[in-house]
Amino acid sequence: SQKIEQNSEALNIQEGKTATLTCNYTNYSPAYLQWYRQDPGRGPVFLLLIRENEKEKRKERLKVTFDTTLKQSLFHITASQPADSATYLCALADNYGQNFVFGPGTRLSVLP
Amino acid sequence: DVKVTQSSRYLVKRTGEKVFLECVQDMDHENMFWYRQDPGLGLRLIYFSYDVKMKEKGDIPEGYSVSREKKERFSLILESASTNQTSMYLCASSLEQLSGNTIYFGEGSWLTVV
Numbered sequence: 525s526q527k528i529e530q531n532s533e534a535l536n537i538q539e540g541k542t543a544t545l546t547c548n549y550t551n552y553s554p555a556y557l558q559w560y561r562q563d564p565g566r567g568p569v570f571l572l573l574i575r576e577n578e579k580e581k582r583k584e585r586l587k588v589t590f591d592t593t594l595k596q597s598l599f600h601i602t603a604s605q606p607a608d609s610a611t612y613l614c615a616l617a618d619n620y621g622q623n624f625v626f627g628p629g630t631r632l633s634v635l636p
Numbered sequence: 637d638v639k640v641t642q643s644s645r646y647l648v649k650r651t652g653e654k655v656f657l658e659c660v661q662d663m664d665h666e667n668m669f670w671y672r673q674d675p676g677l678g679l680r681l682i683y684f685s686y687d688v689k690m691k692e693k694g695d696i697p698e699g700y701s702v703s704r705e706k707k708e709r710f711s712l713i714l715e716s717a718s719t720n721q722t723s724m725y726l727c728a729s730s731l732e733q734l735s736g737n738t739i740y741f742g743e744g745s746w747l748t749v750v
Binding site for chain 2: 558565566567568569570573613615623624625626627628629
């Protein structure tokens with residue numbers, strides 16, 4: 525069956541460290557994968573998109589990698605700050621390319 | 637700035653009531669979606685629409701219906717609300733996905749059915 529998993533429900537790290545979040549999928553062949561940030565009580569907000577032919581994408585302190593062989597994406601936040609505390613969701617288009625399917629999310633807490 | 641607007645932020649309804657959740661987007665997007673989000677279950681797709689008057693069932697359509705009479709507006713209807721429909725409902729829109737466009741979400745509507 526098709527599945528998207530994110531490494532852990534919650535992740536606590538110290539301010540200034542690099543946070544690494546994992547997204548694994550099975551039985552999908554996505555042309556691209558996206559990462560979103562969601563703050564409590566709000567809708568998700570788009571952060572980054574990476575295509576299957578791209579190994580890595582960067583935006584300021586964010587870095588995303590995409591390994592279609594491992595069926596995995598890694599999301600890194602360098603020099604993390606308490607303001608980065610939020611839930612991060614990965615999403616990919618289903619095999620029909622019509623819908624986005626979201627992972628369960630990882631709740632990141634950056635401790636001062 | 638892109639905008640997806642959900643008409644109600646918080647609603648409390650009684651069991652058996654008919655509930656309308658309205659969503660409007662100002663980006664001329666073809667696709668619109670309704671999700672619900674529950675703790676531990678993540679985002680689950682209820683219905684989506686890829687064109688006016690077109691609709692497709694998502695993963696959990698039971699107990700819901702939708703209406704898309706105009707491109708910018710997508711309504712979610714709970715014909716007879718039940719307590720297990722208490723949830724946060726998120727509307728979203730996007731251009732056609734195959735080109736890798738992003739999905740834009742509204743702020744969410746918190747529905748409590750008592």
